Amino acid sequence: MKRVTVNVDDDLGAEAEAIADERDMSVSQFYAEAVAKAIRGHKRQQALQKSKKR
Numbered sequence: 001m002k003r004v005t006v007n008v009d010d011d012l013g014a015e016a017e018a019i020a021d022e023r024d025m026s027v028s029q030f031y032a033e034a035v036a037k038a039i040r041g042h043k044r045q046q047a048l049q050k051s052k053k054r
Contacts, residue, residue, distance in 0.1 A: 006031065 008016070020030035 016030055016034075017027050020027045023030070025033075
């Protein structure tokens with residue numbers, strides 16, 4: 001597993017901690033899921049752009 005360090009605004013970090021707590025997950029797991037979701041969205045956008053070029 002890759003370890004990364006991320007700096008976020010204090011307010012954003014506090015919100016992430018609160019949401020992670022609501023979901024009964026670690027903050028690390030919350031950020032990992034958020035990154036995975038962003039990557040899936042990016043790949044989806046790339047696929048749509050490629051299909052429009054055809």
